[in-house]
Amino acid sequence: MSFWIGTLYKMSNDEARQFLKEYRTSTQGIGVYGIFVHNVSNTLGMFVPAAGVGWGIYNAWSTGAAFKILLSLNSVLSQSSPVVVLLSTPFGVMEVVSYGIAMSRSLFLLIVIVKKKPLKKELRNTAIEIGIVAGILLVAAFVESSMMIPSSA
Numbered sequence: 001m002s003f004w005i006g007t008l009y010k011m012s013n014d015e016a017r018q019f020l021k022e023y024r025t026s027t028q029g030i031g032v033y034g035i036f037v038h039n040v041s042n043t044l045g046m047f048v049p050a051a052g053v054g055w056g057i058y059n060a061w062s063t064g065a066a067f068k069i070l071l072s073l074n075s076v077l078s079q080s081s082p083v084v085v086l087l088s089t090p091f092g093v094m095e096v097v098s099y100g101i102a103m104s105r106s107l108f109l110l111i112v113i114v115k116k117k118p119l120k121k122e123l124r125n126t127a128i129e130i131g132i133v134a135g136i137l138l139v140a141a142f143v144e145s146s147m148m149i150p151s152s153a
Contacts, residue, residue, distance in 0.1 A: 002057045006064020007082040016069050023066065030148075036141035039095060040134055043102050047126060049113055052106030056099055089147070094140035098133045105129050 011019065030038075042059055046052040067082045077085060086092040105126055112122050 002060035003064040003067075003086065004083050006061035006066075007068040009061075009065040009068070011065065011069065019066065019069055020073075023070070030145075032141045032145045035144050036138055039098070039137045039141065043098055043133055043137065044130070046099060046102035047105055047109075047130060049106055049109040053103050056103040056106075060099070089144075091140040091144035091147070094136050094143070098136045098140070101129055101133055 027034075042055075046056040046059075048055070064082060067086060071077045071080060071082055071085060087096070109119075109122060109126065112119060
């Protein structure tokens with residue numbers, strides 16, 4: 001929902017130009033490793049009890065706004081729904097699943113803390129989930145990198 005709301009955000013022409021300039025600079029030659037590190041670093045914050053949900057919502061919103069700008073530059077995709085385009089890519093689905101796992105774990109940890117239940121088992125389960133999410137995001141990075149169009153094209 002937050003991603004979709006982000007796609008509705010209307011940037012001024014100056015904001016859009018600045019975003020595109022920064023996007024091109026930050027993604028130039030990024031490769032598998034850069035994509036993986038970016039996605040994992042964002043996702044780790046989503047595991048933090050309670051705050052992780054807020055971080056996830058913000059990331060989804062900002063990704064939606066950015067995605068809308070990038071789609072608007074593509075004459076074929078400009079009239080498409082950003083949500084449909086995102087979910088039609090294998091890496092998009094893997095990232096959404098990973099973010100969902102992380103944010104749900106954030107809420108689950110909050111419940112355990114509030115109910116004052118022992119954390120040891122839950123921290124072990126959280127570590128396992130972090131490993132699973134990292135594996136999913138590594139595969140997603142390979143897929144995304146293979147689908148990227150060089151900026152010189």
